[in-house]
Amino acid sequence: MTLFYGVTQVADLCEIERIQKVAEKLPNFQSYSIVMKEAADWEGPVGVVTDLFEDRYFNDGEVDLYLCGPPPMVDAVKGWLDDRDMSRSTVHYEKFSAS
Incomplete structure (x- = not known):
């Protein structure tokens, strides 16, 4: 299972800790987040959610x-x-x- 989580700004990210706990419990769970607007307090990718997609995640x-x-x-x-x-x-x- 893969979660792609895209938001407009960093303040819109919610439940990150909960998502991390799920990832710790489920070995086949992956989570990727992206923020649309650059921010000093965000070190992750910037763009839209489809920027995170790679064909390999979609099992043909x-x-x-x-x-x-x-x-x-x-x-x-x-x-x-x-x-x-x-x-x-x-x-x-x-x-x-x-x-």
Whole structure:
């Protein structure tokens, strides 16, 4: 299981400690985070969540994906999959926006 966690700014990162605890308990769990806006207190990657993707994480399309985020992010991930002909993947998603 792999978690790709993308946020706009460092302050938006939440539950990082909880994610780390899960990773310690589940040897096949990997987590990657990315922040869209550069910040002095962030040493990780800067960009959008699809910047974290590599084909090797997606098992040649034999994968189930669960997406939750704003419509542009969900659409970008679906577009990334379409560009790689991963039509065998199953995508479950929830789009949300600020109220």
